[in-house]
Amino acid sequence: MEFANVSERQAMSPELAVSTVIFSLRDELVGGQPTGRKSLWLPLVRRTRQPFRGQWALPGGPLAARQTLQDAAAANLRATTGLAPSHLEQLYAFGGLDRSPSQRVVSIVYWALVREEHPEAARLIEDPNVAWFPARDEAVLDALAFDHAEIVSYALWRLGNKVEYGSIAHRFLGERFTLAQVQEVYEAVLDRRLDAANFRRHLRGTADIEPTDEYLLGGKHRPPRLYRYTGDTAVVPDPASTVPADST
Amino acid sequence: MEFANVSERQAMSPELAVSTVIFSLRDELVGGQPTGRKSLWLPLVRRTRQPFRGQWALPGGPLAARQTLQDAAAANLRATTGLAPSHLEQLYAFGGLDRSPSQRVVSIVYWALVREEHPEAARLIEDPNVAWFPARDEAVLDALAFDHAEIVSYALWRLGNKVEYGSIAHRFLGERFTLAQVQEVYEAVLDRRLDAANFRRHLRGTADIEPTDEYLLGGKHRPPRLYRYTGDTAVVPDPASTVPADST
DNA sequence: ATTAGTTCTTGTCGAAGTGACAATAACTAG
DNA sequence: CTAGTTATTGTCACTTCGACAAGAACTAAT
Numbered sequence A, B: 001m002e003f004a005n006v007s008e009r010q011a012m013s014p015e016l017a018v019s020t021v022i023f024s025l026r027d028e029l030v031g032g033q034p035t036g037r038k039s040l041w042l043p044l045v046r047r048t049r050q051p052f053r054g055q056w057a058l059p060g061g062p063l064a065a066r067q068t069l070q071d072a073a074a075a076n077l078r079a080t081t082g083l084a085p086s087h088l089e090q091l092y093a094f095g096g097l098d099r100s101p102s103q104r105v106v107s108i109v110y111w112a113l114v115r116e117e118h119p120e121a122a123r124l125i126e127d128p129n130v131a132w133f134p135a136r137d138e139a140v141l142d143a144l145a146f147d148h149a150e151i152v153s154y155a156l157w158r159l160g161n162k163v164e165y166g167s168i169a170h171r172f173l174g175e176r177f178t179l180a181q182v183q184e185v186y187e188a189v190l191d192r193r194l195d196a197a198n199f200r201r202h203l204r205g206t207a208d209i210e211p212t213d214e215y216l217l218g219g220k221h222r223p224p225r226l227y228r229y230t231g232d233t234a235v236v237p238d239p240a241s242t243v244p245a246d247s248t
Numbered sequence C: 001a002t003t004a005g006t007t008c009t010t011g012t013c014g015a016a017g018t019g020a021c022a023a024t025a026a027c028t029a030g
Numbered sequence D: 001c002t003a004g005t006t007a008t009t010g011t012c013a014c015t016t017c018g019a020c021a022a023g024a025a026c027t028a029a030t
Helices: A006-011 A069-081 A119-124 A138-142 A148-165 A179-190 A196-205 B006-011 B069-081 B119-124 B138-142 B148-165 B179-190 B196-205
Strands: A015-030 A033-046 A060-062 A087-094 A105-113 A130-134 A176-178 A209-215 A225-229 B015-030 B033-046 B060-062 B087-094 B105-113 B130-134 B176-178 B209-215 B225-229
Touching (some): A069 A087, A105 B105, A148 A179, B069 B087, B105 B148
Antiparallel strands (some): A015 A033, B015 B060, B033 B130, B176 B225
């Protein structure tokens, strides 16, 4: 974020940036040991310049002249993870006066969901200034640059609300998945345990999930049936397309 | 929206503007005759310059250098209606490339709820370029400048979702109100009729509404009991304050 | 082969919520 | 005093949801 002429800019409207909160599902760790459950993780970028040099921050940057907001968010995602989003949605526009110490910045923030990285894909991004952190770890959040801790907290809250009536879950998963995996997603997002029987009944009723004839083999116990998602696979929910026809 | 030096700006990031969709409750009219119900209305501003000169548009304008996004939205509201908002909330940031024919504009849009204007207050704003229109009138929406029809439709949709679990209703009303008035609000927002008995039961259970000892007199029939709102009266729901404590 | 252990899957029961609708209460207008 | 209208309460069937029991299907150990 550097400008040819700073004094010129300050007279004009604030700088416009786009940042992206990227969530993925990974094995939960406590003290380096896996708990057997999953939890939410997000990639952060270490700042190489002032302000907040050396601290971790959300991936983001200024909006290019002929770049859609979504395109900018997707670019953040690609630069950080090398992945294409399976879900990308606008979170909020943060416009406080003192979010950045020097130049005022208005940030339009998106949140994205990606599937768990394959080890090979992770190797593609070998940047020491990019790393993944547990999204609910207070120590991580407190060390973030700018107001990014607040942004992540709000993203977590919105994610928890969205998952209730949406079919966000399968965005974290692959083409085929077990109901137990879907439950893991919900438990990570909602941050509480769910009853398997009731959860299964709920899925049968509402979500666009269809059983297949295949089973997940190789486990240590009864093999679970595999399901697949049959609903909308659009990556970006646009306000225009979200509105039902009769609302006009 | 004029700038000292247009060519300078176009090299830099897009212009940033704040617009506000303002809703209020008024008597529904069909063919100039009141139906006895209420419906949603919104104020629009006639454009006096190109582009879209002469057409109606949402109140809005560029973001001032040291002005919060909410402040800008509240300023829109005050300039158009002379009123202070009883509810103000961020809707969405619209950043399409060709929203405006010439200079690219990114608009951060808020939606506001105000109580029905008193006739005196209406007279305070005697601007022929400001007028109120039915929010669900397709003819009105189709004639709007820019992409504002899309924005209003999205605002209506969001309003309908929000009212479900929120206590938006009383923002349209005064300090004391009858349950029938609350029902009118819900019917206007959801755009469908509700059963009075069930609606009343629902309110008893969830919303922060408390009966008073007073009754609304002067009606033609049995006088209804007056209620009052006991919940949160904060005007602006901030993301930071929206997040519950355990989400961090 | 049998048994124990774990996960997967279905079923049951009561509490709570919701839509449809009947019935009573309380006022005004004639 | 009666009819008309709105306000308010109550009832009943249906659905939803949390808690929990129980059977099904596989692996691993004996």
